[in-house]
Amino acid sequence: MMIHKEDVLILFFRKKRTDHAIQIDSVTDLFKKLEKVPDFIHFEHKGKDFTCWISFIQTLVDVEYLHRDVFPYLYSDQTHNLTEVQDQIPTEKVIRTKDLSLIQSRLLDGYTIIQESEKKPDCLIIPSVKIKGREIEKSENETSVLGPREAFVESADLNINLIRKRIPIPQFMFEDMRIGKISKTRICVIYIDGIANKDNIQTVKQRIHDLEITSMIDSTMLALMISDNNNSIFPQFIDTERPDRVAGALYEGKIAVIVDGSPNALILPASIIEFFVAFDDYFLVWPIATAYRLLRLFAVAFSVISSSVYVAILTYHYQLIPDNLIPSLFTSRTTIPYAPLSEVLVLEIMIELLREAVARLPTKVGQTIGIVGGIVVGTASVQAGIVSNFLLIIIALSALSAFITPNYRMAATIRFIRFPFILSAQILGLLGISLCFLIFVNHLTRLTSLGRPYIEPIYPTRISDLKDAFIRLPLNFQNMRPLFLRPSDSKRFNNQRAHEKVGPKHSELDD
Amino acid sequence: MKVKMLILFALFPLLCGCIPTNTLDQTLMVEGEGFDYIGHGKVMGTVVMPSFIDTGTQGSQGTGIPATASMIRNLSGVTYDGKSLVDKFQSQGQEVMRVGSMKVMLFNKKMAEHGLSRQMSFRNRDPDVPSAISVAVVEGSTKKILTATDYQTQIPIARYIQHMIAQNSQQNYPTTNLRYFLDSYYGDYMDPFMPIILKNGDHLEIDGLALFRKAKYVMRIGENKMFLFKMLYEKFNQGVYDYQFSSGKHVAIRNVQASVKYHVVGGNSASPKIIALVNVKGYIRQASPKTINTKSTSAMERKIAESLSTNAEKMVCQFQKRGTDPLRLGDTVRSFTHHFDGKTWDERYPNADFHCRVQVKIVQTGISS
Numbered sequence: 009m010m011i012h013k014e015d016v017l018i019l020f021f022r023k024k025r026t027d028h029a030i031q032i033d034s035v036t037d038l039f040k041k042l043e044k045v046p047d048f049i050h051f052e053h054k055g056k057d058f059t060c061w062i063s064f065i066q067t068l069v070d071v072e073y074l075h076r077d078v079f080p081y082l083y084s085d086q087t088h089n090l091t092e093v094q095d096q097i098p099t100e101k102v103i104r105t106k107d108l109s110l111i112q113s114r115l116l117d118g119y120t121i122i123q124e125s126e127k128k129p130d131c132l133i134i135p136s137v138k139i140k141g142r143e144i145e146k147s148e149n150e151t152s153v154l155g156p157r158e159a160f161v162e163s164a165d166l167n168i169n170l171i172r173k174r175i176p177i178p179q180f181m182f183e184d185m186r187i188g189k190i191s192k193t194r195i196c197v198i199y200i201d202g203i204a205n206k207d208n209i210q211t212v213k214q215r216i217h218d219l220e221i222t223s224m225i226d227s228t229m230l231a232l233m234i235s236d237n238n239n240s241i242f243p244q245f246i247d248t249e250r251p252d253r254v255a256g257a258l259y260e261g262k263i264a265v266i267v268d269g270s271p272n273a274l275i276l277p278a279s280i281i282e283f284f285v286a287f288d289d290y291f292l293v294w295p296i297a298t299a300y301r302l303l304r305l306f307a308v309a310f311s312v313i314s315s316s317v318y319v320a321i322l323t324y325h326y327q328l329i330p331d332n333l334i335p336s337l338f339t340s341r342t343t344i345p346y347a348p349l350s351e352v353l354v355l356e357i358m359i360e361l362l363r364e365a366v367a368r369l370p371t372k373v374g375q376t377i378g379i380v381g382g383i384v385v386g387t388a389s390v391q392a393g394i395v396s397n398f399l400l401i402i403i404a405l406s407a408l409s410a411f412i413t414p415n416y417r418m419a420a421t422i423r424f425i426r427f428p429f430i431l432s433a434q435i436l437g438l439l440g441i442s443l444c445f446l447i448f449v450n451h452l453t454r455l456t457s458l459g460r461p462y463i464e465p466i467y468p469t470r471i472s473d474l475k476d477a478f479i480r481l482p483l484n485f486q487n488m489r490p491l492f493l494r495p496s497d498s499k500r501f502n503n504q505r506a507h508e509k510v511g512p513k514h515s516e517l518d519d
Numbered sequence: 520m521k522v523k524m525l526i527l528f529a530l531f532p533l534l535c536g537c538i539p540t541n542t543l544d545q546t547l548m549v550e551g552e553g554f555d556y557i558g559h560g561k562v563m564g565t566v567v568m569p570s571f572i573d574t575g576t577q578g579s580q581g582t583g584i585p586a587t588a589s590m591i592r593n594l595s596g597v598t599y600d601g602k603s604l605v606d607k608f609q610s611q612g613q614e615v616m617r618v619g620s621m622k623v624m625l626f627n628k629k630m631a632e633h634g635l636s637r638q639m640s641f642r643n644r645d646p647d648v649p650s651a652i653s654v655a656v657v658e659g660s661t662k663k664i665l666t667a668t669d670y671q672t673q674i675p676i677a678r679y680i681q682h683m684i685a686q687n688s689q690q691n692y693p694t695t696n697l698r699y700f701l702d703s704y705y706g707d708y709m710d711p712f713m714p715i716i717l718k719n720g721d722h723l724e725i726d727g728l729a730l731f732r733k734a735k736y737v738m739r740i741g742e743n744k745m746f747l748f749k750m751l752y753e754k755f756n757q758g759v760y761d762y763q764f765s766s767g768k769h770v771a772i773r774n775v776q777a778s779v780k781y782h783v784v785g786g787n788s789a790s791p792k793i794i795a796l797v798n799v800k801g802y803i804r805q806a807s808p809k810t811i812n813t814k815s816t817s818a819m820e821r822k823i824a825e826s827l828s829t830n831a832e833k834m835v836c837q838f839q840k841r842g843t844d845p846l847r848l849g850d851t852v853r854s855f856t857h858h859f860d861g862k863t864w865d866e867r868y869p870n871a872d873f874h875c876r877v878q879v880k881i882v883q884t885g886i887s888s
Contacts (some may be wrong), residue, residue, distance in 0.1 A: 322543045327619035327649065329543070331678060334620070338571045341544040348542065435531065436538065 009275040014354045035129050038112055039063060052126070058087050061123040068118030070138035078120065078134055090124055113192055125336035139163065142271075144170070147249050149416060152288035156252040164194055165267035167251070171198060171264065171273075174255035179203070185216055187230075193225035194268035195230070198254075203261040205494045211458055212263050227270040228417075236456045241424060242415040246275040246282055249439040253287045261495030277278050277458035279476045279492055281465060283418040284308065289480055298479040305478060307409030310420055314406045315352050316429035316441050318399060324350040340396035349434040355395050356426065358385065363407070363423075464492040496516055531562050547592075547616045550602050550644040551623040551677030553661030553741045554638065556630035557597065564604040565662045568616070570673045589778035593666045601637030603645075618645070622677040623653045623684075624697065624723035625661040625716075625813035631711060631729060631736035639734060643701055650698040653659050656729040656736065665739055680723065684714055691745040691758045704734060708849025708864055715739060735868050740834065747831045750797055751846050751875070754778045759804060768810055775882065781848075786856025790870040793848055797875060799827070802883035816881045824877040831875040839869045848873070 032038050042048040042065075050063040051363050060082060064074070081087060081096045105111065105131045118137035124130065144166065147159035160167045172180060182198040195216055199209055202219055215234040224230060228247050235244040248254060249272050254264045257275045265274040284304050289297040321328055322341070329337060344351055361383035366374040387403070390397045406426070413419040423446065432440035455462040465473040470491045475481045484506040489495045553565040570592045594608045605616045624642075626635060642648055657664055665676055672679060688694050695714055702710035712730045716723055727741045728748065740748060748761040754777065761771045777799045784792040803811060811819055840845065842865070849868060853859040 090778075323540050324538070326541050326543045326546055326548065326617065327647075329620070332618075334543075334548070335569075335571050338544060342571070344544075444815075 010382075025425060032108065032112065035111060035123070035131065035211075035301070036127055038108070038115075039126070051307065053082060055083055057085060057088075058082070058089070058093075059124070060090070060093075061126045062120065063115065063123075064120040064136065065115065065162055068116070069120060069136045072114050073138075074120060074136050078136065081365070090122065090130065093285045096130055096331055097134060100135055101135055104130070106130055107134065113186070118425075134349050139165070141166065150248060150250050150253070150287070150414060152286065152291075154288045154291040156250070158251055159249045160251060160266075160271045160273060162269050162271050164196055164266050167266050167271075167273065168196060168198070170251035170252050170381065171258070174251065175200065175258060180258075180259075182473070183213065185213070187216060187219055188221055188223045195224070196266045196268075197257065198264040198266065200258050200261070203259070203489070203495050204263055205261060205496060208263055208277065208460075208493065212265065216265070222514065224267060226270070227267040227272045227274050230265065231274050236458065240451065240455055241421050241422065242280070242452065242455060242462070243283065243415070244278065244462065246278045246415060247272040247417065248275060248287075249273075250287060256287065256290070261489050261497075273278040277460045277493065278458070279457065279464040280452065280462055281489075284407045284413060286414040290483075294390055294482045301478060301480060304412050304414075307412040308422055311406040311409040311412075312426055313403050313430060315356060315426060316433035317438070318402055319348045319352050319430055320433040320441055323434060337396075337398055340398045343393040344396050345393070349430065351395050351399060352403070354387075355399060356430070358389075359371045359403060359407045360423070460492055491518065520562045522828060541615070541617060542617070544634060545614050547612050547614045548620045549605060549616055549618050550621060550675060551625065551680070552618075553595075553622065553625040553627075553657070553665045554600075554630050555598075555627045555661050557635045560600050561597055561660060562600050562602075562630065563595060563597050564602070564607065565593060565665045566608055566616075567591050567593045567665050567675075567677055576620055591666075591668075595662055595666070599799055600633070601641050603641065617721070618648050621652050622681040623655065625655055625664065625680070626658045626713075627657045627661050628729075628736065630661075630871055631656045631713075631731070634734045636730075636734035637722050639701060639842075641703055643705075649696075649698070650701070652697045653681045654695065654697050654700050654713050655680065655684060655725075656713050658715055658726065664716070664718050664723065667718065669860065670723070671721050680716065681717070683723060683725055687714070689757060691749060692725065693728070693745075693749045703845070703847070704731075706847075706850065708844065708853055709847040710843045710845050711743070712845040728845075729843050730841070730843045731888040732841070737841045737843050740837075743870045744830070744834055747780065747827065748800065748846075750777050750827070750877075751779055751795055751831060751835070752759050760799075760801075760823070760827065762826050764810070764822055768807040770810060770819065770823070771804040772799075772801040772807045772879070772881065773804040774799050776800040781851045781855070783852050783855035786852045786857070787860045789867060790872050791852050791856075791867065791875070792872045793852060795831070795873070795875045797827070797831075797877045798880075799824075799877060800880045800882055803885055804885075811884055813884065816884060820879040826877070827877040828875040831871060832878070835873045835875075837874070839871065842869065844868060 030322065032041060039050055042050070045065070047066040048063070050061070050067050053062055054062050077099065078097060081098075084096075087093050087096060093434075094104055103110075103114075107353075108129070109135065111121060111131050114133045120134045121138045122132040122134065124462055141364045143160055144161055146157045148157075156169060168182060177200070179201040180198075181201045182196045183224060185195045185197065186192045187195050195217065197209070197212055212234070216230070217303045217384070219233055221233070231243070231245045231247055237244070246257075251273075254273045254275060263276050265276065284301065286300070289301060292310065300404070322337075341348075345352070358381075362377065362385075365377050367379075369377060382404075384401055389395050390400055407423075408418055410423045415423060429441055430443050432444040434440070436443065451468055452463050461468060463471060463479040472488050473486075473491050475485055476490070480500065487500050487503040487506055489498050489500055491498070523854075547570075549566050549568050549570045551567045555565075557561040568591075569787075577732070594611050596607065598604070598607050603862050605618050609616055664680075667676075670676070670679065673680070684692070684695065692714055693712075695712065700711045700713060703709045710731050710733065712728050715729050717726055725789045727739050728745070729736055730740065732737050743761070746758050749755055749758055755771065756777065757778065759771055759773050761769055763769050768830050776795065779798075780798065781796040784794070808830050835846070835848075838846070848871065851865055852864075852871070853861065874879050
């Protein structure tokens with residue numbers, strides 16, 4: 009048998025598409041394709057005056073609604089053709105079309121198709137989508153003591169509803185896009201027209217539009233795909249499950265992206281500071297909010313640096329240990345058979361194991377694991393002389409501080425970057441830590457989010473954005489929207505009026 | 520470019536092992552060194568290092584021994600002046616000996632008289648030694664002080680000495696450590712000094728200052744002159760001046776503030792005039808009965824001021840006679856004089872005309888008045 013060279017190449021490198029059967033050229037093809045699907049309902053209704061074909065997918069369609077509000081009009085004597093049906097059915101947005109792709113996507117979204125005869129491409133599309141999903145629940149990952157508790161659910165419409173009721177203005181805009189060669193997942197780009205920067209909107213739309221994918225399961229996946237630097241360990245967009253946070257971001261001039269089927273919205277662009285901002289900072293008086301932010305910043309620094317500093321100091325810089333600490337450090341170290349590096353790695357990996365195990369296990373078992381891991385393994389390993397109790401305190405504290413970060417993906421990053429720091433501490437001591445820090449800073453200065461500098465209030469320095477960065481000044485000082493976003497309308501409100509007290513003066517009250 | 524960078528970072532771990540490590544539990548941390556001069560350029564050197572007790576149970580619970588308790592290990596031997604003791608005794612250490620956390624360096628009086636130039640030259644060259652360590656001259660033998668086991672306190676000896684000197688520097692004694700010593704030693708127109716410590720029975724005490732001329736010990740000043748010295752040397756508070764205004768009658772003033780300002784007239788003349796303007800603000804700490812009340816404070820202020828200034832002038836006069844300049848008067852004159860003639864300063868210094876004007880302000884005489 010002769011085999012051509014080209015055939016072989018095709019065999020290995022380019023599988024020739026032979027699936028012409030999938031190619032759908034007409035409505036009939038579509039129905040034929042769907043015939044094998046058990047929940048596809050396709051039948052002919054024969055009335056006295058009017059005959060039509062009705063087709064829908066049973067599992068997607070609100071059948072009760074069809075029986076109550078659609079079929080009676082088809083069966084009534086007054087209908088004779090499709091136009092009359094369209095006029096009589098008391099449902100808004102009944103579409104009449106011959107566009108096959110529209111028919112197909114609507115049918116698969118849960119719309120009902122009505123035709124006069126099976127072969128005719130002229131179709132009436134009646135919305136009859138069954139909305140069955142999770143109830144709106146409390147947010148689980150981004151909890152807060154103060155403020156709204158609603159969280160997004162998996163339905164995009166419900167999510168938009170949650171955002172829209174917080175922004176009751178006509179400038180609230182959203183654009184639907186369909187992404188995924190196969191899945192055609194619905195993605196909504198939301199912004200406030202007139203506040204959001206037009207370039208930003210364009211960039212987001214273009215990036216989403218240009219995606220070359222087959223399916224889109226979650227918004228976090230989208231975030232990874234449209235980020236500026238796909239290899240960076242730093243998340244470049246904020247994902248949140250709180251509609252109030254999204255509404256706040258939209259008012260600032262940011263853009264939100266919702267993916268149908270995902271309970272997380274993306275907020276774009278984001279600077280690094282925002283990952284350490286809990287949304288309830290805005291619900292507290294500014295000195296306290298500032299203190300919490302600084303605490304979080306300290307926690308992050310502690311979490312990243314502490315174990316590597318332990319390694320560096322114990323391996324190289326014994327000179328730096330305070331006098332009074334030497335005896336306790338020394339005695340806790342003498343029984344340990346390993347070098348500081350291995351000791352730290354053992355404990356760090358142990359904590360990571362615990363965290364991963366607790367995250368995967370059911371909640372009730374998870375608690376047990378926490379106790380077993382935290383108390384039993386911790387103290388036992390100290391008593392067994394594998395790790396020093398001094399280190400146990402440091403590692404436990406640094407693990408705790410890593411979880412202070414409000415954003416889960418940033419917390420993961422912070423836990424991860426500890427390891428390069430530890431290794432470089434072993435190689436070059438404190439010098440190694442500073443070199444490692446240098447590398448990360450270098451990376452951060454180059455990083456962008458939607459083309460905007462990622463560490464913006466710090467570099468390039470923008471004084472007006474520092475008002476809501478490490479410290480949060482009172483709300484009446486925040487009269488400018490973040491410069492970082494280059495919003496179309498940069499001013500929030502009149503600065504002078506914001507500082508004037510409203511209401512009658514004291515003297516008037518006295519009268 | 521990226522590939523090059525990657526290769527560079529991949530090579531980075533190979534630097535492992537290029538620098539010597541000092542793992543905490545694999546070092547012997549020398550905390551104190553002592554030098555006793557035994558003549559002919561030979562010294563008896565002593566090093567002390569703590570060997571920490573492993574109490575069995577972790578932390579300080581369990582056994583009765585506190586976690587900070589440590590047994591002192593010491594080594595001593597004869598070597599030549601200027602030899603690094605750590606190198607000398609390394610053969611006796613089970614771990615690497617390091618001087619990075621040194622606390623104190625002691626010299627006996629003979630050593631100080633012999634001169635510390637070799638020791639200082641060596642110490643100044645060694646980057647591993649912290650510059651904030653305490654230095655002191657010992658009345659008697661440093662070896663005895665460092666190796667004695669009969670102290671009333673359990674603190675390791677080096678820390679005992681360091682804390683004692685540091686604590687006293689907050690009060691009447693001037694700030695001293697290796698850095699100040701080296702500064703005065705290498706600086707022009709100034710001389711260094713150290714506190715003197717001695718072992719008295721089962722405790723240590725600090726007993727005046729040893730003054731040097733360049734690297735050699737020349738004289739000492741006693742405990743009672745410390746306030747005068749510190750008043751002329753630096754700005755300070757919390758010092759106590761005990762003024763005996765007639766036999767058996769004392770007034771002690773504790774200063775809340777004392778500052779000094781110098782004026783120099785004729786810095787290049789044969790006898791430059793140096794005027795020290797001292798301001799002392801303080802409260803009465805103790806007083807013999809009926810010696811002071813609200814009415815007599817201003818009279819007492821004048822008396823104390825007079826006593827301070829005459830005693831200070833006397834003290835400086837002694838310095839001039841011995842040719843030592845621990846108060847850095849020469850440097851002060853230099854800073855006041857255009858085209859200062861430094862070469863002849865050593866000859867002119869003994870003839871310098873030193874005046875001290877003191878102003879005392881008593882802000883409070885105690886709660887009884």
